[in-house]
Amino acid sequence: MKTNDVILQFTAKIVFFIIFFYAVHIFFAGHYTPGGGFVGGLVTSCAIVLLIIAFDLKKVQSILPINYIYLVATGLIVALGTATFSMIAGKPFFTHSFDYFNLPILGKTSLHTAALFDFGVYLVVVGVTMTIIQTIGEDE
Amino acid sequence: MNNFLLLPIIIPFFFGMILMFGQKKLAYQRITALFGLVISIVCAFALLATVYENGPQSVTFGSWPVPFGITMVSDTVSALLVLTTLILAFFIVWYGFGSIGKQREQFFYYPGVMFIITGVNGAFTTGDIFNLFVFFEVLLMSSYLLIVLGGEKAQLRESIKYILVNVISSALFVITVAFLYSVVGTLNMADISEKITEVNQPGILTVIAVLFLMVFGMKAAIFPLYFWLPSAYSAPPIPVLALFGALLTKVGVYAIMRTYTLFFTHDLSYTHELLLILSIITIIAGCIGALAHFDVKQIIIYNIVIAVGVILFGVAQMNEVGLEGAMFYLIHDMIIKAALFMLIGIVIFVTGTTNLRKMGGLMKTYPALGWFYLIAAFGLAGVPPLSGFIGKLLIVQGGFQAGNIWTSIFILASSLVVLLSVIRIFIYAFWGEQGQLSKEINKTTYNRLFFPTMLLVIVSIFYGVGTEWIMPFMEDAAKILTDPSIYNDAVMKGGE
Amino acid sequence: MEIIMAFVCGFLFMAAIYLILSRSLLRIIIGTGLLSHGAHLLILTMGSFKGSAPPVLADGVTDFVDPIPQALILTAIVISFGVTAFFLVLAYRAYQELKTDDMTLMKGSDDNE
Numbered sequence: 001m002k003t004n005d006v007i008l009q010f011t012a013k014i015v016f017f018i019i020f021f022y023a024v025h026i027f028f029a030g031h032y033t034p035g036g037g038f039v040g041g042l043v044t045s046c047a048i049v050l051l052i053i054a055f056d057l058k059k060v061q062s063i064l065p066i067n068y069i070y071l072v073a074t075g076l077i078v079a080l081g082t083a084t085f086s087m088i089a090g091k092p093f094f095t096h097s098f099d100y101f102n103l104p105i106l107g108k109t110s111l112h113t114a115a116l117f118d119f120g121v122y123l124v125v126v127g128v129t130m131t132i133i134q135t136i137g138e139d140e
Numbered sequence: 141m142n143n144f145l146l147l148p149i150i151i152p153f154f155f156g157m158i159l160m161f162g163q164k165k166l167a168y169q170r171i172t173a174l175f176g177l178v179i180s181i182v183c184a185f186a187l188l189a190t191v192y193e194n195g196p197q198s199v200t201f202g203s204w205p206v207p208f209g210i211t212m213v214s215d216t217v218s219a220l221l222v223l224t225t226l227i228l229a230f231f232i233v234w235y236g237f238g239s240i241g242k243q244r245e246q247f248f249y250y251p252g253v254m255f256i257i258t259g260v261n262g263a264f265t266t267g268d269i270f271n272l273f274v275f276f277e278v279l280l281m282s283s284y285l286l287i288v289l290g291g292e293k294a295q296l297r298e299s300i301k302y303i304l305v306n307v308i309s310s311a312l313f314v315i316t317v318a319f320l321y322s323v324v325g326t327l328n329m330a331d332i333s334e335k336i337t338e339v340n341q342p343g344i345l346t347v348i349a350v351l352f353l354m355v356f357g358m359k360a361a362i363f364p365l366y367f368w369l370p371s372a373y374s375a376p377p378i379p380v381l382a383l384f385g386a387l388l389t390k391v392g393v394y395a396i397m398r399t400y401t402l403f404f405t406h407d408l409s410y411t412h413e414l415l416l417i418l419s420i421i422t423i424i425a426g427c428i429g430a431l432a433h434f435d436v437k438q439i440i441i442y443n444i445v446i447a448v449g450v451i452l453f454g455v456a457q458m459n460e461v462g463l464e465g466a467m468f469y470l471i472h473d474m475i476i477k478a479a480l481f482m483l484i485g486i487v488i489f490v491t492g493t494t495n496l497r498k499m500g501g502l503m504k505t506y507p508a509l510g511w512f513y514l515i516a517a518f519g520l521a522g523v524p525p526l527s528g529f530i531g532k533l534l535i536v537q538g539g540f541q542a543g544n545i546w547t548s549i550f551i552l553a554s555s556l557v558v559l560l561s562v563i564r565i566f567i568y569a570f571w572g573e574q575g576q577l578s579k580e581i582n583k584t585t586y587n588r589l590f591f592p593t594m595l596l597v598i599v600s601i602f603y604g605v606g607t608e609w610i611m612p613f614m615e616d617a618a619k620i621l622t623d624p625s626i627y628n629d630a631v632m633k634g635g636e
Numbered sequence: 637m638e639i640i641m642a643f644v645c646g647f648l649f650m651a652a653i654y655l656i657l658s659r660s661l662l663r664i665i666i667g668t669g670l671l672s673h674g675a676h677l678l679i680l681t682m683g684s685f686k687g688s689a690p691p692v693l694a695d696g697v698t699d700f701v702d703p704i705p706q707a708l709i710l711t712a713i714v715i716s717f718g719v720t721a722f723f724l725v726l727a728y729r730a731y732q733e734l735k736t737d738d739m740t741l742m743k744g745s746d747d748n749e
Contacts, residue, residue, distance in 0.1 A: 038714060073160035080154060087143045093212075094201040132721045136728055270708055277715045284722055288729075296730040297742045300661070303723055307668045308656070310719070314675040314712050318705075322682035327704070 005054065012054035019047035027122055028115075037118035041125025048126075049133060057137050068130040075123025082117040142197040144190065145214035147183040148222045149261045151176060152229075156254030164246050170237060173250040177230040180257075184223040191219045192613060196620065196630035198267060206632055207331040213267035213631055216617040217467065221264045221394060224471050228386050228478045229257050231596045235482050236379035238588035239489065244289050244377070252289065255282035256383065263391050267329045267631055269320065272395065273313050276359070280306050283388060286380045287372070298375035305368045309358035316351040323348065330631035333402045333624050342406050349404035349411045353396065353418075360392025362452065363422040366445050370429065373441050378485030381437070385444050386478035390470060393448055397455050397466065401621045408458060416456035420547055422449035423554045430561035434496045436484045436569070439561050440477070443520065446558055447473040453551055454535035462538020464618035468610075469531030472519075475600045476528065479516045480562070482593040483509070487569055489589060492578030496568040500575030509590065510570040512597045517566060519600050521559035527604030528555075641681040648674030661727045661737040665720065672716035676709045 023043035030036025051060050086095035098112035155176030162168050191197055196215035200206055214222075233253060240249060259279025266272050284306075288299040321327060323344055324335040336345060354365065361369045369389075373381055396415075404411050426445030433439050451473065454466030486509055491499050503510045515526070522528030532555060539548030569575075603610065620626050648670050655667030683705030691703035731737050 038710075069160060073157050076157045076160075077154075080150070080157070084150065087146070092199050092201060092203050093143055093146050095203045128718065128721070132725055135725055270711070274711060274715070277719070281718060281722070284719075284726075288726060291729065291733065293733055296726070296733050299726060300730055300739075300742065303719070303726065304656070304664060304668065307719055307723070308671065310715075311668075311671045311675045314672070314708075315678055317708070318675070318679040318682040321679075321705070321708075322684070 009054045012050050016047050016051055019050065020044060023047065027118065030118060031110075031112065031115060037121030038125055041122045042129065044122070045126050045129035045133070048130060052133070052137065057134065066130075068127045068134065070127075072124050072127035072131070075120045075125075075127060077120070078123065079117050079120025082113050082120065085113070142190075143199055144183075145187055145197050145199060145219075145265065146212060148180050148187060148226060149212075149258055149265060151180045151183060152226075152254045152257040152261065156251045156258065159251045159254060160248065163248060166242065166245055169245060169250050173233050173254065174230065176254065177226060177233060177257075181223070181226045181230060184219070184226050187214060188216075188219040188223050188613070191216055192616060196627055198631050207326050207328045210271050211267040211328055211330070211631055212265050212271075213330070213627065214265050215620045215627060215630070216613055217394075217398075217620060218264040220467070220471060220613060220617060221390075221474075222261045224474050225257060225260050225264070225387055227599070228474060228596075229253065229383070231592045231599075232379050232382050232386075232478060232482070234592040235382070235485070235589060238585050239485060240377055240379050241290070247289060248285065249289060252282045252285045253383065255279075256286065256387070258282075260387050260391055264394060268327050269329055269332065270317055270327045273310070273317060276313065276391070277310065279388065279391065280310070283384065286383070287376050289380070290377065292375075295375045298372045301368060302372040305358065305372075309355055312351065312358075313355045316348060316355055319344070319348050319351065328631070329398070329402060330624075330628040333628055336403055336406065345404065346407050346410055349400070349407075350414065352399050352404075353411075353415065356392045356395040356399070357418070358392070360389050360396060360448050360452075361422075361445050362448060363418050363425055366422070366425065366448075369445065370438055370441050373444075374435075374437050378481060378488065381441075382478045382481035382485070385441065385481055386474045389444055389448055390474055393451050393470060396452065397463075397470075397621070400455060401458070401463070402624045402627065405458070405624075412456045412458050415452055416544065416547065419449045419452035419456055420550060422446075422452070423551070427554060427557040427561075431557065431564075435494045436487060436496060436565055437494050439496075439565060440480050440484055443480075443558060443561065444477060446554065447477070450532065450535060450551060450554070453547070454531075454538060457535075457538040457542040457544070458622075459538050459541050460618045460622045461534055461541055463621045464614050465531050465534025465536075465538055467617045467621070468534060468614050469528070472527040472531045472600070472603060475596065475603060476516060476520050479593065479596045479600055480520060482589070482596065483513045483516055484565070486586070486589050486593060487513075487565075490578060490581055490586070491569070491576050492580075493576055496565060498576045499569040500572040501570070502575075503570040504574070505577075508594075510566070512594055513570070514566055515601065516597050517559070517562035519597075519604060520562055522555050523559075525605055527600055527607075530604065530607050637685050638681060641677060645674050645678045645681065648677065659739050661731070661739060664739070665723050665727060668723065669716070669720055672712065672720075676712055676716075679705045679709050679712070 023040045026035040026043060027037060027040030083094045087093055096113045098110055100108055100110050103109050155172060159169060159172055191214055196213055198211055198213040200209040200211045202209055256279050259275050259282060262275035262278065263272055266275055284299065284303055287302055288295055323341060324332050324339060326332055326335055358365045373384055400411065400415065423446050426442050426449060429442035430439050430446065433442065451466050451470050454462045454469060488494055490502065490506060493499065519526035519528050522532045532551065536548045536551055539551065652667045652671035652674060655663045655670065658664065683702045687699050687701035689697045689700040691700045734742065
């Protein structure tokens with residue numbers, strides 16, 4: 001069945017970026033306020049799903065050639081890596097550290113290793129969600 | 141603080157992650173999986189030695205003060221179980237090379253095994269009741285993957301029921317933890333143990349105790365809640381079955397053992413009496429199942445149920461001898477069940493059927509298999525000097541000490557049924573006329589399956605004959621179980 | 637408040653059990669979802685509703701709610717999300733292989749296949 005979905009496709013192209021950057025915002029906002037890697041990951045996968053609805057699975061796969069299972073594994077390694085890093089430093093597992101830095105454009109910023117852990121969570125969530133959607137979607 | 145105790149959990153987890161890459165390269169997958177397990181085994185050995193020397197070790201995540209952060213505690217009980225888990229996983233993975241099939245190996249079988257080991261070891265080590273739930277979910281998620289891997293019709297059908305049962309039991313677990321939290325206001329297991337003696341609310345605590353028994357009993361397959369087990373476990377291939385049979389139910393047993401010695405000691409005459417009765421009925425139900433079936437897989441699966449009953453009977457005695465027996469029997473049962481599943485896996489491979497009536501006369505063609513099966517069967521039933529004997533002896537001794545004369549005698553009598561049920565396999569499969577033989581027997585595959593199995597049976601023989609060396613560890617474990625203050629002090633002190 | 641929540645939890649559990657006992661696989665999965673929602677609400681209720689401010693550190697706030705139940709719920713939600721997703725995929729695969737989503741047709745062992 002051929003449907004005329006020009007409007008959807010055109011909108012999706014723009015809205016994808018809006019949603020994606022909103023996800024990035026949520027991810028960083030999670031540092032002190034509600035948000036974080038899990039929600040950010042879900043919103044990102046929503047953006048990708050929107051693309052999949054507007055175009056189709058194969059086309060999206062060629063735009064974003066990501067093996068989502070590798071994404072899960074990478075995310076897990078990042079998360080575990082941040083947690084184990086403190087073990088090497090002789091502190092209990094999962095001990096985070098943070099400090100304030102003066103970055104060129106952003107000014108005084110607090111950098112926290114928990115954000116790295118959260119980034120791992122983000123990757124895992126995107127990976128898992130997209131793997132599930134792909135497995136169900138592939139057959140049609 | 142001792143981060144070292146986390147290594148047997150982190151290393152399998154890490155290797156599980158890197159195994160998710162390169163899933164099509166068989167050699168890489170196999171070697172990395174075995175390598176990871178060997179490193180973990182070395183770490184677990186070192187951990188056991190440390191714990192035995194210096195008493196329980198603990199670490200609280202993220203440098204939080206003790207009752208607030210997630211604490212991981214390794215005492216002799218958990219260190220012994222972690223070591224056994226890793227050794228069994230090593231043999232099962234090795235055995236799987238010959239029988240799991242290329243397709244499964246290339247579709248995340250090894251990461252699944254690694255993650256299940258992570259979950260099991262984590263559940264054995266954790267000192268936080270909600271973290272126990274998280275590790276349960278880790279091991280359940282990987283078990284969902286392993287049970288459905290391959291996608292045969294029976295597997296799909298059974299895994300739906302398996303997942304449904306476990307989702308419900310997980311929800312119950314969350315509910316129970318919520319109740320417990322509202323009563324004691326803490327999640328740290330050592331802290332709960334101390335708070336429970338202070339709050340003095342026996343009524344609601346007994347309710348929570350029974351709820352915990354239901355939650356863990358669903359995993360451990362005790363009497364009214366074991367109905368999912370025989371059909372669910374018969375679906376996956378033999379290495380996965382061995383992994384499940386040896387480890388998963390035992391995690392439930394461990395959790396019952398831990399909660400019923402650490403938390404719920406306020407009303408022994410109700411909770412432990414209930415545990416005693418349920419364990420006896422579990423044994424009866426398991427015996428009936430084991431005798432009724434002519435399917436080799438089902439016979440051994442029902443023997444899991446019997447063993448769970450025997451171990452919980454030891455726990456229900458609540459004295460040092462009984463708990464020592466329960467610990468000894470728990471580890472014995474993990475080893476011997478894995479060995480038996482591997483042995484009947486070979487029998488199924490050689491004959492091409494699981495039906496006992498079609499088998500026969502294997503003694504002529506495969507004498508070594510026959511003798512090793514006989515040793516494992518005797519070990520399971522508890523013929524001295526094999527390992528089952530000492531465990532049962534201690535459990536029955538504990539029963540006599542606690543004044544449960546008749547039930548203890550019943551446990552002894554149940555050994556005869558166990559012996560009968562496994563010897564029946566021996567008689568049908570190895571004696572008599574030559575039965576059905578599979579057409580695709582291939583000597584190298586047979587040897588590949590037989591070698592790890594043989595080694596595991598030898599390990600179980602050593603476990604029985606070398607009791608003299610193992611006993612000090614068991615005594616230490618039983619001491620910690622009977623006297624929660626050792627555990628509590630170690631946790632409270634560890635955070636400072 | 638606790639009374640209302642007790643009723644809401646009870647209603648969720650009731651609906652969940654009703655759905656789980658039905659024959660259609662999809663209804664069962666929705667039932668498990670409701671079951672975990674009920675459990676999460678129960679944790680929230682069990683943590684009691686004392687305190688008025690959110691448990692975020694800020695100046696001058698002393699009367700904040702207990703953060704532990706919220707942390708527990710967050711963990712439990714993530715886990716139930718994963719399990720439900722897996723269950724859905726599995727149900728879909730099972731439907732393709734077995735050509736049915738009726739639980740009564742899925743019972744039995746290999747003998748009666």
